[in-house]
Amino acid sequence: MSTGDILRRRDNLLGSNTPLFYDEPLHIVRGEGVHLYDADGRQYLDVYNNVPNVGHCNPRVVQALSRQAETLNIHTRYLHEAILDYGEALTATFADPLSMVMFTCTGSEANDLALRIARHTRPGKGIICSNETYHGNTTAVDELATLFNGGQAIGPNVKAVPYPDAYRPLDGLQGEELTQAYLLRIDQAIAEFEAEGIGLAGMLVCPIFANEGVPNVPQGYLQGAADRVRAHGGLLIFDEVQSGFARSGTMWGHEFAGVQPDIVTLGKPMGNGHPVAGLVSTPELVDSFREDIMYFNTFGGNPVSCEVAHEVLRVIQDEGLVAQVADVGQYLRDGLRALQERYELIGDVRGPGLFVGVELVNDRASKTPATAAARRVVNEMKEKGVLISKIGPGDNILKIRPPIIFSRSNADQLLNTLDEVLANE
Numbered sequence: 001m002s003t004g005d006i007l008r009r010r011d012n013l014l015g016s017n018t019p020l021f022y023d024e025p026l027h028i029v030r031g032e033g034v035h036l037y038d039a040d041g042r043q044y045l046d047v048y049n050n051v052p053n054v055g056h057c058n059p060r061v062v063q064a065l066s067r068q069a070e071t072l073n074i075h076t077r078y079l080h081e082a083i084l085d086y087g088e089a090l091t092a093t094f095a096d097p098l099s100m101v102m103f104t105c106t107g108s109e110a111n112d113l114a115l116r117i118a119r120h121t122r123p124g125k126g127i128i129c130s131n132e133t134y135h136g137n138t139t140a141v142d143e144l145a146t147l148f149n150g151g152q153a154i155g156p157n158v159k160a161v162p163y164p165d166a167y168r169p170l171d172g173l174q175g176e177e178l179t180q181a182y183l184l185r186i187d188q189a190i191a192e193f194e195a196e197g198i199g200l201a202g203m204l205v206c207p208i209f210a211n212e213g214v215p216n217v218p219q220g221y222l223q224g225a226a227d228r229v230r231a232h233g234g235l236l237i238f239d240e241v242q243s244g245f246a247r248s249g250t251m252w253g254h255e256f257a258g259v260q261p262d263i264v265t266l267g268k269p270m271g272n273g274h275p276v277a278g279l280v281s282t283p284e285l286v287d288s289f290r291e292d293i294m295y296f297n298t299f300g301g302n303p304v305s306c307e308v309a310h311e312v313l314r315v316i317q318d319e320g321l322v323a324q325v326a327d328v329g330q331y332l333r334d335g336l337r338a339l340q341e342r343y344e345l346i347g348d349v350r351g352p353g354l355f356v357g358v359e360l361v362n363d364r365a366s367k368t369p370a371t372a373a374a375r376r377v378v379n380e381m382k383e384k385g386v387l388i389s390k391i392g393p394g395d396n397i398l399k400i401r402p403p404i405i406f407s408r409s410n411a412d413q414l415l416n417t418l419d420e421v422l423a424n425e
Ligand SMILES: Cc1ncc(COP(=O)(O)O)c(C=O)c1O
Pocket: 105, 106, 107, 108, 109, 111, 134, 135, 136, 137, 206, 210, 211, 239, 241, 242, 267, 268
């Protein structure tokens, strides 16, 4: 079937504005490791997909899935050791007191649940988020989707504060003054919640600000935020749906950030493509929520999901992928900074581990977002067999976020292709 025919069927069936990548959409039919293959058998280097974290169709994960699917798949109101084995292995990777887990199927549900726990266990209802973010698609979480709402949080119980960014700093400030300026916005949000009688339940942010374009976060910002939120009785919730499972060159994004949260939400890479997600929190919070609320999630934490997620975790640990991400990520950023010296278009190279942002600007002094160039680069890279994407308020930050098995030689292919594409810009 031709691409045109598939597009027509898709529009008629799913709606004409259903999101699609690239000016000429790709018809992908197979994946293996860091590669994807289209319907014509063409190979692409996948430098975008963070869900198949340990590689597309990882054989160990596929085997774990089929083994358990052949035996039993059922909800979690019976006793089953798979959920306990995985839960213990997962929580062992967190510092105390983050020792309890609740399972869901999607990152959105995990964040929704985290909001419920915060609003149930704290006296206040207000949630602080960043002004350029996305945490999922349930009604409660959608109130925080400032990325699609012009920087505005929806509803009285949510307030957005400017995300911290040392490249495009608030009021042109630097250093400690910049940190304090961003923290002042949190103080103001808390004061407004209190004045409105809403009070504070917590702050929900990604510890690497992934959807904001992985900015360089001013020193001390996240710890300052944590201190302020807790001083007013709120919880610090880190959405690690993107930053977790070795992505940041540490097992967890909050280790990279050096700040301990009260709740961590998980998703995307957790099951390498199988829909399993959840949150990790403290006994105090999970128990006090569970005592009052009967939370049940039909598919969340079923034995197949737990076997799959457990195998993903084992692969990360057995193959030393945390160290590999740190190494290849640094190698990649070094290579991108070498390109930055040759191409004026590259204004900034940043990001932790294998979540790299390359900000394209029309000139380095004014930092005007090179939105059209970013679009051309992403499409041109695809034509040359390398899949990346773009992000950020100006849609001008190249988003480089491959499966974490990405090697130095994969990085070389990416760098050489980007060099060729930028030479034509
Ligand atoms: C940071 C973050 N949190 C949560 C979600 C929602 O996850 P899901 O699509 O699995 O519901 C996303 C999805 O893109 C995300 O980027």
